[in-house]
Amino acid sequence: MTAVGPGAPGTPDVRALTAWSVACGVLAPGVEVRIEPLAGGSSNPTYRVRGGDADLVLRTPPVRGGLPTAHDMDREYRFQSALAGSAVPVAPMVASCADPSVIGVPFYLMGRLDGVVHARAETVRDVPPDVAAAAGRALARTLAALHAVDPLAVGLASYARPEPYPVRQLRRWRRQWAASGADPVPVVDRVMSVLSERLPDAGAERIVHGDYNLANVMYERDRPDRVLAVLDWEMAALGPPAADLGQLLAYWGPAGRLLFAERGGHLPDANPGLPSAGELVAEYAETARRFAGNELNIRHIPFWEAFAVIKLAIVCAGALRRGANPSGVRRARIVSLVTGLADIAQDTLKE
Structure with missing residues (x-):
């Protein structure tokens, strides 16, 4: 070369x-x-x-x-x-x-690390079901380990903010939506309004990855059930652990299914060995108790899952800004994806 x-x-x-x-x-x-x-x-x-x-x-x-x-x-x-x-x-x-x-x-x-990232369904299908089950549990345990880290003890005090995480996140994503330049999608605005009416108490803030999902985790090549590294930290912040758990569940559910439809298929659907959403939550909760003695409060998880889905919709809308004069077909496809994700977010809030 x-x-x-x-x-x-x-x-x-x-x-x-x-x-x-x-x-x-x-x-x-x-x-x-x-x-x-x-x-x-x-x-x-x-x-x-x-x-x-x-x-x-x-x-x-x-x-x-x-x-x-x-x-x-x-x-x-x-x-x-x-x-x-x-x-x-x-x-x-x-x-x-x-x-x-x-x-x-x-x-x-x-x-550079020599590991395996399961970013496409075909790689997930090739994993033996028992290994996929262990990899899914490791995904949940690694997230709980992240939330057990004291952000002040590792030098991240400068990221602490006086304003609660839900308030500043909602404001940030409203701005991102306005800046995306996407065509009007009324359901996005409706979801943002409902979220603003249901802002939960942030509680104690920990390190939040902001985009935690299977495709952002690298596994060891020789031990495909062990996490080698968590990747893509551009949305990291200090906030409530439930925000990350909601993000993981958003990818695991219908939002992930829609998002990955054009990338070869939904990752959790590709292998029967991968844990269900409920099993992920249970594994996370057990690890959180073991690491820090914390009991998982699931009351606000639907809020954070809906928030995660609407964030994904806005990120997709941002693809229009990154593309150079996208064709009418591509623009229509992105707008359809944004609308579909926003509909899923709205349904999640009704659950």
């Missing part, structure tokens, strides 16, 4: 990245650096960077059309750095750059 140089479409300038990495001591002077795009990475472009003995992953925000406050590379880097050495497995952080003049956007580098 040859080095990717300046001007290669969609790929960071290898010379600029190399110069910065050498200056920071990440790479040795004189090494040949190669950059290649990696699959996955959600909405954030992700690349493999190799030079000398270094084998790294580069994370960047999209160059065009990201929603305001989304794709926060510094946030990803700081939360994962804080969790290093904890019971929550994360990739090793290497270096971060907030200066967009280096390669055109802020970015960070982390160590």
Whole structure:
């Protein structure tokens, strides 16, 4: 493979990245650096960077059309750095750059891990049912382990806010919806109004991943039932654990089924060994009791599941901003997806 140089479409300038990495001591002077795009990475472009003995992953925000406050590379880097050495497995952080003049956007580098990510139904189908069952339980246990970490003890005090998490999250996502530029979808506005009327007490705030789901977790290649790293921390914050649990259940239910319909199928439907939503909650609750002696309060989980679904709808609407003049067919498909997710959120609030 040859080095990717300046001007290669969609790929960071290898010379600029190399110069910065050498200056920071990440790479040795004189090494040949190669950059290649990696699959996955959600909405954030992700690349493999190799030079000398270094084998790294580069994370960047999209160059065009990201929603305001989304794709926060510094946030990803700081939360994962804080969790290093904890019971929550994360990739090793290497270096971060907030200066967009280096390669055109802020970015960070982390160590590359050789694991397995179940982001598509076909990979989930290939897992033996008993291993899938264990992987699902590990997914729930890892989330409980995250919520057992004291955010102040690991240096995340600066993310504490005087305003309750539900209030600021609702305001943030209202702004994201307005900024998406999507066609009017009345059901989205109705759901946001109902959520604003039912804001729960946030309670004690812990570390919240913000987009926790099976596709954002890497498993060990030789032990596919063990979590190697939790990925994609761009929405991390301090908030109530129930927000993450609601997010996981949103992906596990009809919202995930709709969202993954065009990606080869719903992940939990692809393997009969994966736990049900109720089994995930039970595994999480048992682990939470074991880690911190906490009893899970399920009263507000429907609120957080509905909130998670409407967030997914707004994220999908944001895809219109990232696309360059999307075709009428693509625009109609995204609007249909946004409306369908909003309908699911509305139904969840009625349960």
